[in-house]
Amino acid sequence: MAIRTHKPTSPGRRKSSVQSFDELTKREPEKSLLLTKKRSGGRNNQGKITVRHRGGGAKRYIRIVDFLRSRYDDKATVTAIEYDPNRNAFLALIEYGDKTKAYIVAPQGLGVGDSIVSSRSLVEISSGNRMPLELIPPGMVVHSVEFRPGDGGKLARGAGVGIELMAIEGSYAQLKLPSGEIRQVRKECAATIGAVGNADYRNIRWGKAGRTRHRGIRPAVRGKVMNPVDHPHGGGEGSNPIGMKHQKTPTGKPALGVRTRNRKRTSQRLILRRRSSGRKSRRS
Secondary structure, three states, X not given: OOEEEOOOOOOOXXXXXXXXXXXXXXXXXXXXXXXXXXXXXXXXXXXXXXOOOEOOOOOOEEEOEOOOOOXXXXXXXXXXXXXXXXXXXXXXXXXXXXXXXXXXEOEOOOOOOOEEOEOOOOOOOOOOOEEEHHHOOOOOEEEOEOOOOOOOXXXXXXXXXXXXXXXXXXXXXXXXXXXXXXXXXXXXXXXXXXXXXXXXXHHOOOOOHHHHHHOOEOOOOOHHHOOOOOOOOOOOOOOOOOOOOOOEOOOOOEOOOOOOOOOOOHHHHHEEEOOOOOOOOOOO
8 A cells, every 4th residue: 555645735735645545446335234333422421521532523334344254164255445434454345155245354465356264274374364373373473363262353453463473382372462562362262364454554644633633533632731620730820841740641640651451350361571561461
């Protein structure tokens, strides 16, 4: 996927870039795989904002993506590569022998006309094929990995992301996640061969605030320019520092660099190395 840079005809166009979408082969989505998307604007059932900076944006429809792929040993053919407004990865529209259609996250190297299969036994090691981790050779890059067998792919579904299968030891497979974290999952968990496509998404420069608003993201305001009633960093005359040792969230909790994962979680023992840290996790 190529990135196309605009001519600087205005300040908003200067240095901004867009995707060329050369890989896409179909513009309109498959109507049988669409759902209407209800938007909340970041508000709960009381109308209170619980997630900031959300609202507006272009209207979207939900594409029903098959992360489980439970039609085992049933070959499917890729009929189209499509855009999905709800994620940064592209989708591959696949069709089975009985004309049933489904969406999957499009991996790198998968194109129209390719055949893919999901199986509980060993199949060809090629992009898009899905099988249990215990059957995949160590060192392979995979995506859409299950946390628990039969739950469907949860790990590594974003554009350009891949997980390295490091080893199979006992009942568990060791995975190196994109964050650097090394964790274990059951070796019976399924994974799809290859990394997720559309790796150039991270190189887009949005250029102006309007493009971000079209994505449904509202402006973020620094806490230090607010009043004390609105943010712990607020208050003071003129431009002042935040007046405390460490940054806080709007609700007063420590922010930036504070680990928030509960050490008593049952899955804590499965994490062999935390992300961005060489230390092993404290087992519970």
